[in-house]
Amino acid sequence: MNFTHPFRDEDGDKLREECGVFGAIGTKDASAVTALGLHALQHRGQEAAGISSFDGTNFFTRRGLGHVVDNFSGEDALAELPGFMAAGHVRYSTTGGAGLRNVQPLHADLASGGFAVAHNGNISNAQTLREDLVKRGAIFQSTSDTEVIIHLVATSRYPTLIDRFVDALRLVEGAYSLIVMTPEGMIACRDPLGIRPLVMGRMGDAVLFASESVAFDVAGAEFIRQVEPGELVQVDHDGEIRSMHPFGKHPSRPCIFEHVYFSRPDSVFDGRSVYAARKAIGEQLAIEAPCDVDLVIPVPDSGVPAAIGYAQQSGLPFELGIIRSHYVGRTFIQPSDSARHSGVRRKHNANRGLVEGKKIVLIDDSIVRGTTSMKIVEMMRDAGASEVHFRVASPPTAHSCFYGVDTPERNKLLAAQMDLEPMRQFIKADSLAFVSIDGLYRAVGSEPRDPKCPQYCDACFTGDYPTSLTDLTRREDEAAQLPFDKVA
Template sequence: MSSTAAHSPPRNFTHPFLDLDGDKLREECGVFGAINAADASAATALGLHALQHRGQEAAGITSFDGTEFYSRRGLGHVAENFSSSEAIGELPGTMAAGHVRYSTTGGSGLRNVQPLYAELASGGFAVAHNGNISNAKSLRADLVGKGSIFQSTSDTEVIIHLVATSRYPTIADRLVDALRLVEGAYALIVMTPDGMIACRDPLGIRPLVMGRMGDAILFASESVAFDVIGAELIREVEPGEMLQVDFAGEIKSVHPFGKANPRPCIFEHVYFSRPDSFFAGHSVYEARKAIGAQLAIESPCEADLIVPVPDSGVPAAIGYAQQSGLPFELGIIRSHYVGRTFIQPSDTARHAGVKRKHNANRGLVAGKRIVLIDDSIVRGTTSSKIVEMMREAGASEVHFRVASPPTAHSCFYGVDTPERSKLLAAQMELEPMREFIKADSLAFISIDGLYRAVGSRGRDKACPQFCDACFTGDYPTSLTDLSMTEQKDAQLPFADPKAA
């Protein structure tokens, strides 16, 4: 690589994993790629900005000008690293790929910021990866034993070494050879001197879409990234599909991994994707409204107001209100000038942290029976503080409705969930959970109801249409890196409530 910008953290950057409660699932990562684009790096930076919600720890872009690869990576947001003409000027060429991340495997730190780059015998090789390789530790140990030297602790680097050690003649065949050894989830954008390769795991767990802007072909984690640059969404990259695009504009599609029943992550509908994206053929916004409507059918409530927990609970709350006939009101006001709530030295300071981000609309909720709508409950700590805040504001009753089933299992496919022992639904049945958050009532949408809301007839237990392991414990791939004890614990329906 000709240049690498290794930035120290911005002055106002606070590590996102110092989240007060770990009470939201962290939104995996986001990838974007452009080939045959006059301003490939600028388009990539804009695309990454639209995907910022998927990863706020770090961002990186690698470009290729036909001769050399260039890279710029930094901790913090896209705008903090790629907003200047000087930054984009360091990344020339008609092909570029970018990545925004939260660390799932490998931890934080600049050496793990993607795209990762290596000089192989065939030339430069850059890869941006959304997902998680569930046998990365086993593969890494084998590669190190054979002499591979790793420069990062990211599971993505395993793919690079597998490609480097493959004996197949072409880079595409070597990538296929490498991915056949990999288990887990991946949406990949790869750059080589011959062009760009985009690939999605055989189950399609992680999302990836293809677009066009003039002569340029684009790839992104979500369709909204195309909207912001004026590009056209062509289609989703199919599960197990590998697309090769060269500098002449030729597109080659192959399915080298055989056929499998797709299982895209259903949490994309619930929370991860931006509401203005399309996922699995459906508008995410409309799907979330339908989830809220189904929740109202399954768990109605006598109340005066429907109040969303902003911002993730808003579309579901609109659907719940429309279905129930109860008024939708902004009973909680969110400050958009406060990031995540961070670890503080005392309970008082932690509670103040929640109030800096969310504040009750006291004049609206006082004396009212309210139904709070949120997308999920993870540890339950933030939920309990919001219920308490509503009571302090004078609400006469506070009911809680959740637009997803109980999150009782950890994710091993690229979502940074807390360990299972810290998931509230893994420790408690429904009534103890209600008591924990101190709500007057608590209800979650059923797994079948969630499926119906996103366009299915219900969950087919023999062949689920989505990856829903965080709700059901039904993991669609092997989990090689987990010990047998860990695998058994991951699939237990409930721990002893007395231990919570």
Template sequence: MNLTHPFLDLDGDKLREECGIFGVIGAESAVNVTALGLHALQHRGQEACGIVTFDGKEFYAQRGLGHVASVFSGPELANVQPGAMASGHVRYSTTGGAGLRNVQPLFADLASGGFSIAHNGNISNAMTLKRELVRQGAIFQSTSDTEVIIHLVATSRYPTLLDRFVDALRMVEGAYSLICMTENGIIACRDPLGIRPLVMGRLGDAVVFASESVAFDVIGAEFIRSIDPGEMVQVDHNGTVSSHRPFGNVSARPCIFEHVYFSRPDSVMDGRSVYAVRKQIGVELAKECHTEADVVIPVPDSGMPAAIGYAHESGVPFELGIIRSHYVGRTFIQPSEGARHADVKRKHNANRAMVEGKRIVLIDDSIVRGTTSKKIVEMMRDAGAAEVHFRVASPPTTNSCFYGVDTPERSKLLAATMDTKAMAEFIKADSLAFVSIDGLYRAVGEAGRNGKCPQFCDACFTSDYPTSLTDNADRESHDLLTLPVHKVA
């Protein structure tokens, strides 16, 4: 769940992101570095977090439900054993549901020794693999798709751990960035299409890995490079770094929604400033679907860069027409529908002086179910707006994501069931328009979308999924039920 988008979360009306991972080896106080790195990645997952450390002899783990600041406050952090190697994870549950047993990094004692794994992404054939592993006698301790990888590594017959790890990953499909720790060091890897992000840096003599470059800014590390799609980077306790590319050369398909919404705007994603891309999306919006208006207003906070770009390109003044309170809890945890709706009003207030009597252009990053957008428009009407024109800094979200983003089923996506005119009527806007898929690609520095070989994963907009979706196909074809899982207190 994203800290940077406060209009959360009326009936799941915002795309909830995947997770964030962090790892360090060779640091004097790896656990403190990891906790600080996780703070920087908090926007990627706010349900739970965990840290696993290695002191040269033993692995230690601490996990908890909630934000990093609460789970790893002073006393709790002091209880985590020190060591020069640690990895961490912030989580929003996509596969497996909430609960402490699914909090990562996961850890297991294998025949070769301790093995921990932190995963960002989603394995789209996890249930198929799990059924076969259970038939072979595997006993699962969580409902997370990540645990499938541990069992595949444990049952592989290859002689070395690295070979067993490669063997396991050859069997999975979907999206993953992984940070794994063994007694010999860290292995960081990215799926062959590079759907989920992963970057590498240095902090003195230590090597660090993270989902986003902003984590390096926060801990004072130097950004080195992105991990390439399909690459495995191995770092031992002497600081020796080796790169392995066991999956050959595959055309990369990184998630384009990282640029639209998920990543922090102060991150650099695959060589591109996320903030600059979001501003450019606003420029493309103004070029493609400008309308006569008196003021451009962002939906805080994720609509801010695109609104700046739109205003600059169109010449329409930018104003803060919605003021956000930073001291109200997340709306999605409120116990009743009425309480959630009231909480939106406590969290946001229309800036009437900038709205009343004016034709306004509202800029937001996406529309999912449309319920939140409808309430924003209503807020502007109540504040006296003469006209409300809604502009969206992404194409219509018409398809579910199976790569680690929690999207509603397709039938509940507004753009999958209505055309743009009907959507405008639903949210009660005077007009509604989305940036085109080619406009989005231009904003990230491409000439346009290459239909034969797209440069990004954009399946949520186009239904062009870059991998097989085995579990989903099974559900649709055979209505297979998930395996029963015993309850853990």
């Protein structure tokens, strides 16, 4: 299954999903298994891919811009990555920006030996830590926040590598799922709140880790369990597994947007089928925001499961009123500005014979800037729809994410600038409604949101950030001290 998210290339009107990580230890084809796993996680990062391997003596790394298939499809590429342990990464740039030097896994030779790390998430005090490390003599090779972890491990004074690693993570704020390779074996860990996902599997004698369970399906492995929030799992080359919780117990706050959009629908997240959760969100949306229409139409592809749930709950026909082209790639040549602005129509076309003269409701997973929603509504009206209503399978996205998701600045989020009625007017729909935050919680199998102790990280909807945001606070304080004419 090639699960892709439309529109993002034209105007950034979808949230970009952090990154994806995969690791395998205890199999002679570790790099090949890792490449398969990364292919299943391609939707989590389409900017770059990398794999590092270890053969018992040496570390090997191959990294490149583009998709997994662009970099690891041939036998020659995998031949460069021998060994029985490998870790891989697919990337969107969050902290640090684009460029080959920021492609992971990152590798360094420490006093204890090689150290390769793949990171999904974002360190929210990375800049502060980095400045301190530079003052102490550290020399950085990338602008990635992940490299901060390597330097913290290298400069820790604890005697063992695992203690230095834990010491480093105690200084880190934010969200992370990490897969680390050392000469002694593999370490997988998840931040104390479990904001970013990480799961564990088996394939024969091999132990695997991945951002999503679907990677095990594609690799032919068995899903065992999720790595618990704050858990650190060590696997040595004899296959012995040790688990520890060095950060104590905290109420978990996994990212609820994994259910809404990030994870593939054929994955299991937080113990629940993502597909089932998205259908349930659509059902809840139909209960909260019914619509007197002829047809329920998903905005492909991410709106499909919610639209099915909406249609089933409301008793309305589900139809594919928008047909998506699967052959428009990221590198499509743009001969002119007018062609570039026609991106929605290149990827999507209204099924005119179906929607003409009909009242329709469009179901999408989210609205970010709103520009794509406006274009889709306009396209359906041009195809002859008599009424175009819009329903959204998440609450309004009114706040930026600082945990590894590439969200626009808050002043570019439509819901941060407008109330519901101005938003409706902006996208030019006949009506607009979002699922409530309590409805979203119910749909994913939880109790209604507890404002004193939320069960998920839902900061993009509520502004309730579960950790300190040191770097952001510093930037805001510095901006407040500037003269008015110097503030960007």
